[in-house]
Amino acid sequence: MAARTLVDERALVLRAQDGDVAAFEVLVDRHQGRLFRIAYMVLHNRMDAEDVVQEALVSSWKRLHLLEEPSAFRNWVTQIASRAATNVVRKAARRSTEGVDQQALEDAGPESALGGATSRNVGQPERAALAGAQMEALASILQSTEENQRTCWVLCEIDGMSYREIAQMVGVSESTVRGRIARARSQILDRMKDWR
Amino acid sequence: MEHPDAHDRNGTHAADRVSGPSDRESDDEATQRYLDLIRSVHDEWTTLEAEGDSSVQLSATALSTIKEAVRADFRHGAHVEMPPTAAGPYTLSEQALRTVVRNAVDSVPGVIALRTTFDHEPPKGGHRTRGVPSRIRCRISAAAGDRDLLEVADEVRTAVIAACREHMDLTDLRVDIHIEDLHDN
Amino acid sequence: MTTETSAADLVEVVCAVPGVRGIEAGIASSLRTLDARLRRDRASRVRYGIVIDPRSGTVTAEVGLAPGAPVRTIVEEIQRAVQRALDRSTVGPVGPQPADTASERREERPWQVLVRVQSLSGA
Numbered sequence A: 001m002a003a004r005t006l007v008d009e010r011a012l013v014l015r016a017q018d019g020d021v022a023a024f025e026v027l028v029d030r031h032q033g034r035l036f037r038i039a040y041m042v043l044h045n046r047m048d049a050e051d052v053v054q055e056a057l058v059s060s061w062k063r064l065h066l067l068e069e070p071s072a073f074r075n076w077v078t079q080i081a082s083r084a085a086t087n088v089v090r091k092a093a094r095r096s097t098e099g100v101d102q103q104a105l106e107d108a109g110p111e112s113a114l115g116g117a118t119s120r121n122v123g124q125p126e127r128a129a130l131a132g133a134q135m136e137a138l139a140s141i142l143q144s145t146e147e148n149q150r151t152c153w154v155l156c157e158i159d160g161m162s163y164r165e166i167a168q169m170v171g172v173s174e175s176t177v178r179g180r181i182a183r184a185r186s187q188i189l190d191r192m193k194d195w196r
Numbered sequence B: 001m002e003h004p005d006a007h008d009r010n011g012t013h014a015a016d017r018v019s020g021p022s023d024r025e026s027d028d029e030a031t032q033r034y035l036d037l038i039r040s041v042h043d044e045w046t047t048l049e050a051e052g053d054s055s056v057q058l059s060a061t062a063l064s065t066i067k068e069a070v071r072a073d074f075r076h077g078a079h080v081e082m083p084p085t086a087a088g089p090y091t092l093s094e095q096a097l098r099t100v101v102r103n104a105v106d107s108v109p110g111v112i113a114l115r116t117t118f119d120h121e122p123p124k125g126g127h128r129t130r131g132v133p134s135r136i137r138c139r140i141s142a143a144a145g146d147r148d149l150l151e152v153a154d155e156v157r158t159a160v161i162a163a164c165r166e167h168m169d170l171t172d173l174r175v176d177i178h179i180e181d182l183h184d185n
Numbered sequence C: 001m002t003t004e005t006s007a008a009d010l011v012e013v014v015c016a017v018p019g020v021r022g023i024e025a026g027i028a029s030s031l032r033t034l035d036a037r038l039r040r041d042r043a044s045r046v047r048y049g050i051v052i053d054p055r056s057g058t059v060t061a062e063v064g065l066a067p068g069a070p071v072r073t074i075v076e077e078i079q080r081a082v083q084r085a086l087d088r089s090t091v092g093p094v095g096p097q098p099a100d101t102a103s104e105r106r107e108e109r110p111w112q113v114l115v116r117v118q119s120l121s122g123a
Helices: A009-018 A021-043 A048-062 A069-094 A102-109 A133-143 A147-158 A163-172 A173-196 B022-027 B026-048 B062-074 B094-106 B151-167 C006-015 C029-036 C071-086 C099-108
Strands: B078-079 B089-094 B113-122 B135-143 B174-183 C020-023 C052-053 C060-065 C112-120
Touching: A009 A021, A009 A069, A009 B094, A009 B113, A009 B174, A009 C029, A021 A048, A021 A069, A021 A133, A021 A147, A021 B026, A021 B062, A021 B094, A048 B062, A069 A147, A069 A163, A133 A147, A133 A173, A133 B026, A147 A163, A147 A173, A163 A173, A173 B026, B026 B078, B078 B094, B089 B094, B089 C071, B094 B113, B094 B135, B094 C112, B113 B151, B113 B174, B135 B151, B151 B174, B151 C071, C006 C020, C006 C052, C006 C071, C029 C052, C060 C071, C071 C112
Parallel strands: B089 C112, B135 B174, C060 C112
Antiparallel strands: B078 B089, B113 B135, C020 C060, C052 C060
16 A cells, blocks of 8 residues: 555445455454454463454455444444454353353462453463453453353453444343443452452 | 543544443442543553454454464355467456456555446356346546546446456446445545 | 477476465366376376466466566566466477477467466555
């Protein structure tokens, strides 16, 4: 794209739909960090979060021609990633006898690198844990919330979406979203009290 | 409980975040810690991502895997007949054709190509090919400013016609330019 | 002794043309290549990106181009390079020819070189 900087996301999406791969790569660069953090907060597992985001971004490329409103790209790709993360959690829950990862509950604390709805943490190098004790703490605490509540909470507090946007994304009413977020919040508050 | 910074972050309003009954029963202190935790987590991310720290984003490997997969899934589209060269016939994929036009549009200062579509003459040859292009419609974004937009459109049209002649020996083309958007230069 | 230009030879010839980024297989050659392999056919006439079809007298080359020279200029150069490579072989479009009539036959039934440009890498 020469020396030009395209600030307008709508223009980038249109060009990507036109076949400009470089424009799509800019979109990837812009959204990958944000999507990774959403996936990580839901999954608490780096490898799973990376897989989810990779698949979401490649899938968004393949289906880009289906996106009718280019300025809706951000929410559209977030929805793809969020649903993929939810599917990972649900599959793991069906496999696990306990559902929620009890180990994560017990170990929840700043240094914990365990936890996650799948058991792919075994053998992870230490550096794979997120830098920043507070991020890790938050991700651990989140594992104790139910998946429905966790997803809504993450989209709200991590991605800054409005209740209406979340309702559309998740396919429930706004009041259901409010309720889920409120319950997630109170669980987090309870967990945080346990720390002290 | 209000989230003091909720209004600033991402433009969503604090009013959207209605507290449930359990929040009102919460310790004020605990709620404040909660808010502080969320805010500092966001600050941490902003700093780390700006530093290129891979702990808060995809690894470089994962990123390049995505970009490779994107290039591998590149859709060429149907093939479009072209006036033959002196040495034989050839076709361009719709994708390649759009690239020629996109490059021509981008070459005009202050103009950004958005999408391009084509009308075709009936194909002469095989199935799955489109005929020679007869009409091109370019959707573009022009730099906001003093320049007369009709002039800009004409300049783009000239560039596209020239590129089609130079690259493909297409001379009998109708070119429509549609300024769909304005951007800051 | 007959020499037959194989699809692999043509890949080299095509890739050597300035402005060619590489062979870029598309539908035309992919299906033929798969078909030839499934039938355990001699693969020399078909390769991803190049198809030599003696019956129709056509060689099809699927390529990706790099920016620079005009598309039709590069395409013409590809066609001529392939034509030259085919001319050097003694095989005409419908199979090996007796040596003394080779050039006559070639003039009557020249190869047609069809280029399919799959992509043009951006500016």
